[in-house]
Amino acid sequence: QHKDLILQIFKEIMVEPDFRDWSDTGICLQAYLRSADRDAAEVIAWAKERRFPVTVRLVKGAYWDGEVIRAYQQRWPVPVFTRKADTDAQYEKVLRTLIENHQFVHTAVGSHNARTVALAIALARENRLPRRAFEVQMLYGMADDLKAGVVQQGERLRVYAPYGDLIPGMAYLIRRLLENTANTSFMRQSVRPDSDTAQLLAPPKVLVDAPKFKVGGFQNVPDADFAVAYERERFDRALAEVRSRLGQTCYPVVGGKTQTDVPTAPVYNPADRSQVVGAWGVSTTALAGRAVEVARTAWSEWRQTPATKRAQLLNRLADLIEQERPILAAWMVYEVGKTRREADADVSEAVDFCRYYAEQMVRLETDAQERDVPGETNSYRYRSRGVALVIAPWNFPLAILTGMTTAALAAGNTVIMKPAEQSSIIAAQLMRLFDAAGFPAGVVNYLPGRGEEVGAHLVSHPGVNLIAFTGSLAVGNRIIAEASILRPGQRHLKRVIAELGGKNAIIVDSDADLDQAVVGVVQSAFGYSGQKCSACSRLIVHASIYDAFIERLVEATRSLAIGDPTRPETYTGPVIDEEAYKRIRETIADAKKSHRLASETDVAHLRGGNFIGPTIFVDVDPQSKLAQEEIFGPVLAIIKAKSFDEAIEFANSTPFALTGGLYSRSPGHIEKARDEFECGNLYINRKITAALVDRQPFGGYRLSGVGSKAGGPDYLLQFLEPVTVTENVQRQGFAPLPSELD
Numbered sequence: 189q190h191k192d193l194i195l196q197i198f199k200e201i202m203v204e205p206d207f208r209d210w211s212d213t214g215i216c217l218q219a220y221l222r223s224a225d226r227d228a229a230e231v232i233a234w235a236k237e238r239r240f241p242v243t244v245r246l247v248k249g250a251y252w253d254g255e256v257i258r259a260y261q262q263r264w265p266v267p268v269f270t271r272k273a274d275t276d277a278q279y280e281k282v283l284r285t286l287i288e289n290h291q292f293v294h295t296a297v298g299s300h301n302a303r304t305v306a307l308a309i310a311l312a313r314e315n316r317l318p319r320r321a322f323e324v325q326m327l328y329g330m331a332d333d334l335k336a337g338v339v340q341q342g343e344r345l346r347v348y349a350p351y352g353d354l355i356p357g358m359a360y361l362i363r364r365l366l367e368n369t370a371n372t373s374f375m376r377q378s379v380r381p382d383s384d385t386a387q388l389l390a391p392p393k394v395l396v397d398a399p400k401f402k403v404g405g406f407q408n409v410p411d412a413d414f415a416v417a418y419e420r421e422r423f424d425r426a427l428a429e430v431r432s433r434l435g436q437t438c439y440p441v442v443g444g445k446t447q448t449d450v451p452t453a454p455v456y457n458p459a460d461r462s463q464v465v466g467a468w469g470v471s472t473t474a475l476a477g478r479a480v481e482v483a484r485t486a487w488s489e490w491r492q493t494p495a496t497k498r499a500q501l502l503n504r505l506a507d508l509i510e511q512e513r514p515i516l517a518a519w520m521v522y523e524v525g526k527t528r529r530e531a532d533a534d535v536s537e538a539v540d541f542c543r544y545y546a547e548q549m550v551r552l553e554t555d556a557q558e559r560d561v562p563g564e565t566n567s568y569r570y571r572s573r574g575v576a577l578v579i580a581p582w583n584f585p586l587a588i589l590t591g592m593t594t595a596a597l598a599a600g601n602t603v604i605m606k607p608a609e610q611s612s613i614i615a616a617q618l619m620r621l622f623d624a625a626g627f628p629a630g631v632v633n634y635l636p637g638r639g640e641e642v643g644a645h646l647v648s649h650p651g652v653n654l655i656a657f658t659g660s661l662a663v664g665n666r667i668i669a670e671a672s673i674l675r676p677g678q679r680h681l682k683r684v685i686a687e688l689g690g691k692n693a694i695i696v697d698s699d700a701d702l703d704q705a706v707v708g709v710v711q712s713a714f715g716y717s718g719q720k721c722s723a724c725s726r727l728i729v730h731a732s733i734y735d736a737f738i739e740r741l742v743e744a745t746r747s748l749a750i751g752d753p754t755r756p757e758t759y760t761g762p763v764i765d766e767e768a769y770k771r772i773r774e775t776i777a778d779a780k781k782s783h784r785l786a787s788e789t790d791v792a793h794l795r796g797g798n799f800i801g802p803t804i805f806v807d808v809d810p811q812s813k814l815a816q817e818e819i820f821g822p823v824l825a826i827i828k829a830k831s832f833d834e835a836i837e838f839a840n841s842t843p844f845a846l847t848g849g850l851y852s853r854s855p856g857h858i859e860k861a862r863d864e865f866e867c868g869n870l871y872i873n874r875k876i877t878a879a880l881v882d883r884q885p886f887g888g889y890r891l892s893g894v895g896s897k898a899g900g901p902d903y904l905l906q907f908l909e910p911v912t913v914t915e916n917v918q919r920q921g922f923a924p925l926p927s928e929l930d
């Protein structure tokens with residue numbers, strides 16, 4: 189994935205004055221990459237200009253399954269050939285090119301395939317390569333007969349061996365083992381009793397080969413691949429464009445009209461508090477009342493609009509969001525301090541919600557169950573509920589707001605969007621796109637405002653039928669209580685969907701792959717400064733690996749780049765605002781009094797923004813405040829467990845049940861976690877954040893919320909009223925109309 193960058197870095201360094209004439213240096217190309225022939229051509233062209241040769245070590249490719257799996261999971265095109273024969277053919281093609289250009293590049297043939305090696309030697313001789321320009325490379329302990337043959341031929345052979353600790357090196361050895369025992373491998377085929385020498389040495393058969401993705405049905409949209417230069421440049425341009433638009437005011441929009449007659453509140457960049465991002469119009473309770481009326485009026489037509497038409501509008505919205513991907517992400521960088529990747533993924537999730545709920549609603553309508561019997565018809569259909577109030581948090585400022593709103597709309601409700609104060613500008617961008625997509629006026633209304641004022645007013649408003657809330661436990665609990673009160677004039681009970689906080693744990697078992705666990709824990713705990721409801725804030729580590737694991741985790745955490753989120757290298761940006769900054773700082777100061785600090789990244793040099801360095805406490809009592817209460821910042825509490833059973837017990841010891849994770853290689857423990865780990869989303873041997881719509885429907889239970897999972901098959905049902913109609917059709921005929929009787 190980093191190939192282009194690595195090639196670029198190599199080329200840049202090797203023309204620096206200190207290295208320009210170095211010829212004992214080289215780079216490896218992997219023939220299984222579809223781009224290998226182009227890459228080789230580029231290296232040759234560059235070496236020609238440099239005027240001193242470099243070595244190109246040509247191999248078939250080392251991480252085939254990793255490359256394929258990663259591409260499928262990220263919804264990116266598969267960068268490698270999916271048939272071995274195509275790789276072999278590409279290898280031979282690149283080999284020829286390299287050897288023909290031996291004045292500029294030296295060739296190192298990294299292969300244990302007799303045909304490949306023989307061909308390479310033949311080509312080298314045909315092109316009269318000087319000895320210096322050609323060598324064969326083979327692994328110590330493997331294919332010794334072939335090595336002997338190469339030496340007999342008088343060719344240069346370099347034997348190499350892995351070096352270092354056995355346990356970390358095990359992964360390498362296992363990979364080798366898998367590679368050489370694969371049915372398509374030359375080594376494996378050559379030792380089969382029925383192996384045929386002529387066939388083994390035959391030229392590879394090239395097949396037409398294209399990656400196959402699932403067709404039809406919902407597909408997650410891919411994130412931008414920032415390894416591609418075009419995507420990086422596009423993002424840079426978007427940042428510049430948004431920077432030029434900073435300072436505007438986003439006013440409420442009710443019934444399609446912008447409401448400028450309200451006070452305004454400024455928004456500052458969390459990474460640089462002196463920079464004004466813009467301002468938003470603070471909705472009044474009077475305006476909120478009008479919004480309810482407008483939404484109710486708009487509902488009478490919207491509810492009659494066929495689901496297919498509503499779905500069409502939602503799909504159009506998805507297209508518009510996708511078109512504006514880098515712009516919307518850039519707004520998130522400035523307004524809520526998300527890094528590029530995090531902001532980009534937020535946009536993907538928003539697109540997914542639109543398309544997923546559009547498809548789900550059409551399916552619900554067409555799949556309505558029929559239970560007719562002779563003489564009686566029964567139908568089970570859905571109706572919309574009315575006016576939906578959507579109250580969103582700031583931490584997924586586009587995705588969560590879009591998700592709750594589009595679900596309500598798909599189901600035929602009209603919506604009042606009350607975004608979080610901290611992300612009202614991004615919400616205004618979404619409102620603009622609702623308009624552009626062609627949603628009728630009043631169907632979606634944008635009402636930025638203070639939660640405790642306009643939010644609370646709307647929650648208790650008798651004209652609101654449904655409340656979709658995502659946010660903290662404290663506010664959610666209050667909303668559930670307020671919404672349960674029947675107010676004068678109210679003719680329905682309010683439905684509340686509340687997605688709340690978490691205190692999520694990852695267990696690292698005694699036999700876990702520590703390389704994998706370190707990366708996963710760092711990403712889960714410190715991605716977006718721990719400001720995700722799914723973030724890991726408790727780490728439960730088995731005593732037998734406790735010290736070793738913590739040492740590595742601390743080192744990995746210290747290596748994170750913290751700072752300005754507009755910069756591509758930044759992994760962790762600021763926390764959302766000064767209030768959060770103070771609260772988290774106090775929590776850390778308080779925790780230092782009673783817990784052992786293992787690491788706190790110093791961010792004193794980052795001035796003017798709400799920066800908090802990732803902080804890790806160890807030997808934390810699982811019942812302490814630090815291990816029980818949501819902090820919503822880059823603070824990790826590590827707990828030691830004597831056994832796996834105790835680890836599960838600790839994991840389940842908070843009142844939340846949102847996400848959880850396990851790193852283990854024991855099938856028995858994995859099974860136990862599946863059954864007993866109390867959480868809505870359990871992740872095994874991977875990070876616990878970044879759930880995808882449809883693939884990992886998201887949401888928790890206990891104090892983590894009430895409602896079915898967002899982005900899952902049951903979510904829309906909460907926005908609908910099911911209605912059963914039974915008709916007795918036995919001998920009813922049709923009675924004449926009264927007018928016909930006269």
Ligand code: NAD
Nearest residue numbers: 580581582607608639640643644659660663687688689721
């Ligand atoms: P918050 O509860 O402070 O605010 C959420 C929203 O509620 C905001 O729009 C706010 O203006 C509004 N609000 C505040 N007081 C209100 C009141 N009295 N009546 C009506 N509305 C009111 O949460 P936040 O700081 O924006 O977000 C962080 C919290 O959200 C964390 O606890 C996090 O775990 C949770 N969260 C949960 C999920 C999930 O899917 N479970 C997802 C994201 C965030």
